[in-house]
Amino acid sequence: MLLLSFFAFNGYAQENLNFGKQKEIISPEVHENGTVTFRLKAPAARKVEVQGDFQPAGSNSAGTDRMVLNADSVWTFTTKVLPSELYSYSFIVDGLKIRDPNNVYLIRDVASVVNVFLVGKGIADLYKVTDVPHGTVSKRWYNSDGLKMSRRLTVYTPPGYESTKENYPVLYLLHGVGGDEEAWMQLGRASQILDNLIATKKVKPMIVVITNGHTINSAAPGESSKGMYKPVMMTPDVFNGDMEQYFPEIIKFTESNYRIKKDKANRAIAGLSMGGFHSLYISANYPNTFAYVGLFSPAILPPSNNQQPIYQQLDKKLSIQAKNGFKLYWIAIGKKDFLFKNVETYRKKLDTIPLKYDYVESEGGHTWSNWRAYLTEFLPLLFN
Amino acid sequence: MLLLSFFAFNGYAQENLNFGKQKEIISPEVHENGTVTFRLKAPAARKVEVQGDFQPAGSNSAGTDRMVLNADSVWTFTTKVLPSELYSYSFIVDGLKIRDPNNVYLIRDVASVVNVFLVGKGIADLYKVTDVPHGTVSKRWYNSDGLKMSRRLTVYTPPGYESTKENYPVLYLLHGVGGDEEAWMQLGRASQILDNLIATKKVKPMIVVITNGHTINSAAPGESSKGMYKPVMMTPDVFNGDMEQYFPEIIKFTESNYRIKKDKANRAIAGLSMGGFHSLYISANYPNTFAYVGLFSPAILPPSNNQQPIYQQLDKKLSIQAKNGFKLYWIAIGKKDFLFKNVETYRKKLDTIPLKYDYVESEGGHTWSNWRAYLTEFLPLLFN
Numbered sequence: 001m002l003l004l005s006f007f008a009f010n011g012y013a014q015e016n017l018n019f020g021k022q023k024e025i026i027s028p029e030v031h032e033n034g035t036v037t038f039r040l041k042a043p044a045a046r047k048v049e050v051q052g053d054f055q056p057a058g059s060n061s062a063g064t065d066r067m068v069l070n071a072d073s074v075w076t077f078t079t080k081v082l083p084s085e086l087y088s089y090s091f092i093v094d095g096l097k098i099r100d101p102n103n104v105y106l107i108r109d110v111a112s113v114v115n116v117f118l119v120g121k122g123i124a125d126l127y128k129v130t131d132v133p134h135g136t137v138s139k140r141w142y143n144s145d146g147l148k149m150s151r152r153l154t155v156y157t158p159p160g161y162e163s164t165k166e167n168y169p170v171l172y173l174l175h176g177v178g179g180d181e182e183a184w185m186q187l188g189r190a191s192q193i194l195d196n197l198i199a200t201k202k203v204k205p206m207i208v209v210i211t212n213g214h215t216i217n218s219a220a221p222g223e224s225s226k227g228m229y230k231p232v233m234m235t236p237d238v239f240n241g242d243m244e245q246y247f248p249e250i251i252k253f254t255e256s257n258y259r260i261k262k263d264k265a266n267r268a269i270a271g272l273s274m275g276g277f278h279s280l281y282i283s284a285n286y287p288n289t290f291a292y293v294g295l296f297s298p299a300i301l302p303p304s305n306n307q308q309p310i311y312q313q314l315d316k317k318l319s320i321q322a323k324n325g326f327k328l329y330w331i332a333i334g335k336k337d338f339l340f341k342n343v344e345t346y347r348k349k350l351d352t353i354p355l356k357y358d359y360v361e362s363e364g365g366h367t368w369s370n371w372r373a374y375l376t377e378f379l380p381l382l383f384n
Numbered sequence: 385m386l387l388l389s390f391f392a393f394n395g396y397a398q399e400n401l402n403f404g405k406q407k408e409i410i411s412p413e414v415h416e417n418g419t420v421t422f423r424l425k426a427p428a429a430r431k432v433e434v435q436g437d438f439q440p441a442g443s444n445s446a447g448t449d450r451m452v453l454n455a456d457s458v459w460t461f462t463t464k465v466l467p468s469e470l471y472s473y474s475f476i477v478d479g480l481k482i483r484d485p486n487n488v489y490l491i492r493d494v495a496s497v498v499n500v501f502l503v504g505k506g507i508a509d510l511y512k513v514t515d516v517p518h519g520t521v522s523k524r525w526y527n528s529d530g531l532k533m534s535r536r537l538t539v540y541t542p543p544g545y546e547s548t549k550e551n552y553p554v555l556y557l558l559h560g561v562g563g564d565e566e567a568w569m570q571l572g573r574a575s576q577i578l579d580n581l582i583a584t585k586k587v588k589p590m591i592v593v594i595t596n597g598h599t600i601n602s603a604a605p606g607e608s609s610k611g612m613y614k615p616v617m618m619t620p621d622v623f624n625g626d627m628e629q630y631f632p633e634i635i636k637f638t639e640s641n642y643r644i645k646k647d648k649a650n651r652a653i654a655g656l657s658m659g660g661f662h663s664l665y666i667s668a669n670y671p672n673t674f675a676y677v678g679l680f681s682p683a684i685l686p687p688s689n690n691q692q693p694i695y696q697q698l699d700k701k702l703s704i705q706a707k708n709g710f711k712l713y714w715i716a717i718g719k720k721d722f723l724f725k726n727v728e729t730y731r732k733k734l735d736t737i738p739l740k741y742d743y744v745e746s747e748g749g750h751t752w753s754n755w756r757a758y759l760t761e762f763l764p765l766l767f768n
Contacts, residue, residue, distance in 0.1 A: 024614075095428045225513055
């Protein structure tokens, strides 16, 4: 068969072929009942463990589970029934943390790359690609005069954007200190959440603009002229005020490049962790701009640059923001979040301003599991 | 420092932090002189090798290089000087092939995920993101009435598209049997090549539409309702004629959704391997549609469905195509390509039709290295 030689010959792909010599290894295998089986062929290994954020299902204190070697030299472990979620995991082979070679679905978080899988029949059904109309996701560059560089954005336009003449409301969605303009799509499953919730009419069709909050960078690692460097979390721009100061450039770009309803009632801003901090200060400094503000596990921490006017007279700014009025000021945090107390203190401040907020206290900590869930709760509240 | 606790606490990111306890491992390190050093910390390993497409720099017949353990439990290997290229590689630890945990830059090819790095000062400078104006890259869905599904495309619009009212020429760019609508951007570095060549005016600003040539799929693995399955290369749609038959839907979608110059002189089609086969039959079956045709290592193989009218009377169709006229019929193949003889036979057929073609014979085989290079050679020939 010529076709067979075609497939056999096709460079790297050779290793993907299976001529019946050995059983194809499927890992992870998500079973109907919500248990998950991991498999790794590693004949020379002495000890293989799996480590993931589905643990402490983990059978030991290190939060790992031992995998068991079967007759085919395949190490195997099956979890207990897992709640619906997007999970990540690694294997540990004789102390070395590796990716699952049979799972091509990977997500980068700062300098770590982990395998992921979805367990459905619950909240993670919103994180799946389903057969509903899909929005368009674009990587696009805007010019920042203030930061003196061209910078990359991710823009979601909803189904129907291209086939109608309508104007749409807009949500600016900001990432945390480890993220960039890719994080909300990759780790946050934002386009799937939007597609799925817009399809069931639980969420109004809207444009979502996902920015890069590290103002020394023009784009995510590997996507700028800095090349393929090893990503770091800590950059000199963190809490220095540049993101907040130059945010109006992003609004201006968005409103002059997309069909946007350009009024406060149709403008929302939300962010997680550092992006919650940014959303707080952006909405306070431009206090008549956003009708909707979402602070997801906001990093209420001292700014690194106290001299920045952006960070001064916060109480006064919040007071003006409150007087100007808004539709929703929404705060969510997990009970185990290390920022819980900081957010509690901030809520007390808001009570004294007073600035009326909605508050959601969830289980868990400072995790993408919470931020995805917060997004699914926050979006239906917008533009009603 | 509160900020420090913020970074230390940040979930998965913890493993990315380095509090001075151990030296940060950089791998790969691309040196100024074009050598590359790989490093892997694996104290328990007995044998560590590196395997990549930069070999046969490989020191043994398996095309691997042994890495050497140094005093810090870090295994190390430095290559000889490498020609400029985008390379991929894996580590092999005691027989187990793994990714480099210090390199977050990964590319999927069918079911394999490999690490990549760039060596510059040559052709790969075109594969780098540089500080030139960037086009917009969108993931967008069109409705296929013929295939009865919504399907995903990657669309590149050039710098200036959004800020002018101009119409643009269009290139339809097709992938091989292992690919999908992501392959030309991920493995092919198409957006970088386009940005860089448009910036130096070597290439006319154009819209590039990258399709998914597996007609049983609506999108790349993980991007459709089929979920996160293990990708396979062989699907029942290969060479069955559906891609060619329903291609006019894609042209229609493109021309009604983008500012396109809608005439033959401004329409090009090109593809690699299976996509070259598709481009051949699409341009022959719609023989007055494309002024430019590019066949990159085309998979000139018997169709799987000989009954398909698309595949019948090829000589007659080519003859009509030749008589209708065109600007360029461009064929490129590597001397070591397993399809070399098939392409030679096809060229003889074209000589007898006659259909005048341009022919480039390169070194090497059926590889992305060639396809990236062919794209850089083909693009400047378009729309002049």
